[in-house]
Amino acid sequence: MKSTVLIVDDQKSMRSALEGILQNQSYELFFASDGQEALEQAEKILPDIILLDVMMPNMDGFEVCQNLRANPILATVLLW
DSSP states (O other): OOEEEEEEOSOHHHHHHHHHHHTTSSEEEEEESSHHHHHHHHHHHOOSEEEEOSOOSSSOHHHHHHHHHHSTTTTTOEEO
């Protein structure tokens, strides 16, 4: 079974770079370009790990973390 990874970054180049690094591994990759999209994707796919940018417009990575930890379904997702 593949581990599910959600990559969250407002810069497309960073999302692409991480995809390039991880695409040949045994991961199922999903992407979000902002905090709100990250929360929506996380609820939908229930990732094993979230690679989360800190500096994003509208909702920074710290706020995303707070929202994830407040959600009982997502509270144990590994954040990096």
